Amino acid sequence: MEAEVIKAELVLPTHMSFKRIQMYGKYPKGQSKVRWKQLKQILQAEICQNYSPDEPNYVNIESPPSMQPCKRICDITGFEAPYHDPRTNLRYANADVFKLVRSLPNEYVQRYLALRKAAVVLR
Amino acid sequence: MPFISKIQRQTDYNRFPPSTPIVIDNGASYFRIGWAGETEPRVIFRNIVQRPRHKSTGETVTIVGDHDPALLKYFDCTRSGPRSAFDSNVVFQFEIMEYVLDFAFDRLGANGSRIDHPILITECVCNPVHSRSKMAELLFETYGVRSVAFGVDAVFSYKYNQLHGICEKDGLAICPGFTTTHVIPFVDGEPVYKGCCRTNIGGYHITDYLKQLLSLKYPHHMARFTWEKVEDLKMEHCYIAPDYALEAQLFQKGGKEAEYKTRCWQLPWVPLPTDEPPSEAEIAQKAAIRERQGQRLREMAEAKRSSRINELENQLQGLEFLLQQLGQVQEEDIQSFLSETGYASKQEIELTLTKVTQSLRKAKGEPKPEQAENEEKADSCTSDKYPLINVPDNMLTPEQLKEKKRQIFLKITTEGRQRAKQKRVEEELERERKTQQDEERRLENPQLYLEQMHTKYKELYEKVEQRKRLKTNGGHTNGSSSGGVGRGERLNAAQRERMRLLTTAAFDRGKGEDTFGAKDEDWQLYKLMGKDNDDDDDGADEDEAELARVSSRLQEIDPTFVPKPEPTASQPATTEVPHVRPLTKEDFQIVLGVERFRCPEILFHPNLVGIDQMGLDEMTGVSIRRLPSKDKALANRLTSSVFMTGGCSLFPGINERLEAGIRMLQPCGSPIKVVRALDPVLDAWRGASLYAANSRFHQQTFSRSDYYEKGEDWLRQYQVRYTL
Numbered sequence: 012m013e014a015e016v017i018k019a020e021l022v023l024p025t026h027m028s029f030k031r032i033q034m035y036g037k038y039p040k041g042q043s044k045v046r047w048k049q050l051k052q053i054l055q056a057e058i059c060q061n062y063s064p065d066e067p068n069y070v071n072i073e074s075p076p077s078m079q080p081c082k083r084i085c086d087i088t089g090f091e092a093p094y095h096d097p098r099t100n101l102r103y104a105n106a107d108v109f110k111l112v113r114s115l116p117n118e119y120v121q122r123y124l125a126l127r128k129a130a131v132v133l134r
Numbered sequence: 135m136p137f138i139s140k141i142q143r144q145t146d147y148n149r150f151p152p153s154t155p156i157v158i159d160n161g162a163s164y165f166r167i168g169w170a171g172e173t174e175p176r177v178i179f180r181n182i183v184q185r186p187r188h189k190s191t192g193e194t195v196t197i198v199g200d201h202d203p204a205l206l207k208y209f210d211c212t213r214s215g216p217r218s219a220f221d222s223n224v225v226f227q228f229e230i231m232e233y234v235l236d237f238a239f240d241r242l243g244a245n246g247s248r249i250d251h252p253i254l255i256t257e258c259v260c261n262p263v264h265s266r267s268k269m270a271e272l273l274f275e276t277y278g279v280r281s282v283a284f285g286v287d288a289v290f291s292y293k294y295n296q297l298h299g300i301c302e303k304d305g306l307a308i309c310p311g312f313t314t315t316h317v318i319p320f321v322d323g324e325p326v327y328k329g330c331c332r333t334n335i336g337g338y339h340i341t342d343y344l345k346q347l348l349s350l351k352y353p354h355h356m357a358r359f360t361w362e363k364v365e366d367l368k369m370e371h372c373y374i375a376p377d378y379a380l381e382a383q384l385f386q387k388g389g390k391e392a393e394y395k396t397r398c399w400q401l402p403w404v405p406l407p408t409d410e411p412p413s414e415a416e417i418a419q420k421a422a423i424r425e426r427q428g429q430r431l432r433e434m435a436e437a438k439r440s441s442r443i444n445e446l447e448n449q450l451q452g453l454e455f456l457l458q459q460l461g462q463v464q465e466e467d468i469q470s471f472l473s474e475t476g477y478a479s480k481q482e483i484e485l486t487l488t489k490v491t492q493s494l495r496k497a498k499g500e501p502k503p504e505q506a507e508n509e510e511k512a513d514s515c516t517s518d519k520y521p522l523i524n525v526p527d528n529m530l531t532p533e534q535l536k537e538k539k540r541q542i543f544l545k546i547t548t549e550g551r552q553r554a555k556q557k558r559v560e561e562e563l564e565r566e567r568k569t570q571q572d573e574e575r576r577l578e579n580p581q582l583y584l585e586q587m588h589t590k591y592k593e594l595y596e597k598v599e600q601r602k603r604l605k606t607n608g609g610h611t612n613g614s615s616s617g618g619v620g621r622g623e624r625l626n627a628a629q630r631e632r633m634r635l636l637t638t639a640a641f642d643r644g645k646g647e648d649t650f651g652a653k654d655e656d657w658q659l660y661k662l663m664g665k666d667n668d669d670d671d672d673g674a675d676e677d678e679a680e681l682a683r684v685s686s687r688l689q690e691i692d693p694t695f696v697p698k699p700e701p702t703a704s705q706p707a708t709t710e711v712p713h714v715r716p717l718t719k720e721d722f723q724i725v726l727g728v729e730r731f732r733c734p735e736i737l738f739h740p741n742l743v744g745i746d747q748m749g750l751d752e753m754t755g756v757s758i759r760r761l762p763s764k765d766k767a768l769a770n771r772l773t774s775s776v777f778m779t780g781g782c783s784l785f786p787g788i789n790e791r792l793e794a795g796i797r798m799l800q801p802c803g804s805p806i807k808v809v810r811a812l813d814p815v816l817d818a819w820r821g822a823s824l825y826a827a828n829s830r831f832h833q834q835t836f837s838r839s840d841y842y843e844k845g846e847d848w849l850r851q852y853q854v855r856y857t858l
Contacts, residue, residue, distance in 0.1 A: 049226060
């Protein structure tokens, strides 16, 4: 370990005096790949508990979809976009932007669509 | 402003008695820890952990928070991205949480065998019981903490500001955070979680959106747009427009106001040393050098030519002398004489003689008709060299047969050559005639002729360009969602025809046996395919040749005609950097125009990024609706004290926008007042600190025994009472 790294105390020391069980004891190297429950699983477990629906829980308090009509803005420039390109599925504002849209390679098209979560996901 | 990092190790840990609570604000962006009763947290750092490997020793170390990037060069950081214990404001990775807590307690100066203080730690609204219990377990088991309390950070912030008179007892707390945004109504000083509303949009999404937009707009500078830099940009330059549509129109028109609002970031750039345009003297020098080189080449060519002429003349003389000698020599001695010289017969000598004279004439550069005459003469004198052709086969010996075959072959080739020459001459005459006709037409009606030429040119140009476009556009077509269509678009008509023929040939045979090729007609298939392909190419060439001729003609006769650029060169790919011109200063400028207000807009319209939930203004309406008591007076009281806290509330213009939004939703005339926290970032911790310093705080905590005896259900119901 280089001197300046030690001096800067960059690295977390492995032994802490105030801990009852140290990290290397809890998670021995190379053995326990602890699988933590992902948020989805946690929430599913909660739902299954059959609590009263009146009580607020994590899923309950989520906001519903928007009541306002969807705002359509151009994917590339950000202006208002009344038009939509059927081939690439992008929204565009005027003819100049359309030229740009048609000349984009597929990779960029998919990335623009991914901003809106409208990309084609192949998995 | 961004990335405050206070990680100095504190030395006064032992000054605090075991009853002093430690206050932790465990946020998705920052982790703040300090002592209860103080106004500033002692230790602040970003809530991320990296586990790189040390380059020389190879061990995996843990680094918590942001650190000096210069020091990180000793570590191999390729496989260790920064990781967070959070998944959208809920803690789920407790190993990382443990690293973070380790680091935090260490920097707070903790020593001794356990953390002997009560801990107040923040969590998200309606934290799932699994997360809560694991956190409690971590604190009790590993750190030996005696008592723990959980609270919501936004509520603490609200209470703190209520104390300072910023907001009322009843009000709405709006907290746009790092990963989520909450709206929590307060009635009588206590939060009503039933009316709470949460949207999964936060500062993280705004930064990510801005990062993606900039990367797509400036793909060459993508390496510059690191997360930290983009967050910097966001905090410095982004604002919320009072009305998105109007603002966008302003920028679209591109007037002075839009320019005033556009910010430009100049990346460091070193101009390439430009070559100065060569001066007059240099140009003249270069021309002189070229002239000299040309001269030298010409002289060399001349010398070669004259030496060759000399050679040929010598040869000619020698042959003539030989002939003379031959004439003088007597009949019997001819054979022996000839064998000495190396020629088989007199005719051969004469033949070589004529050849040499021809070459000489060519070398001297005499005009062609003479040569044509010569050729004809040569032909005629060789025509009597085919005496054997007309003699029928059965009268000849095998040697003579061979001779006859050779003569037939020679005759056919010479005749073919003659015919070709004749055709060429005829074509020349034809072309001459056509150009004369053209000229006549032009002279009699110049205007009409010109128009005709122009239209012809345009048509040809269109045809050629279209063909070129068809050929290359297959590669550029943007793939549509249906993959099958894409393949079809890429092939042009001829290729598709070929595919069709091949596939039908394969299928027509019937399953199980492949009898393609048994019959001869099957192979005609390839003839068809081959023809299709050739036609296409030939047609293209013809058209192009025609186009070239027409354009040159137009150039001659029409002074105003400007030929359109070559079809091959006029396909600019707009996404490529034109390598021809040198990179200028402008190429290294990042312009933030519309992005400045487009990115924070997603707080109000999450469907801009595809998240199908409500924005801030609508959430307030939903929150008020969800309250159990439908009281109009209460609603008025709530809207008259709308309190904004959280890191994202620092965008300029958010207050006015929110006010306008709420006004749209609420009945006309309701009092609306939007206020911002004194310090949206640190107020949560301050509120918690104040709360923990209260003497009655310890009644709100729960201890280890509580946790183990009362079970999960009790833990779920556990809520602190915020008004002490």
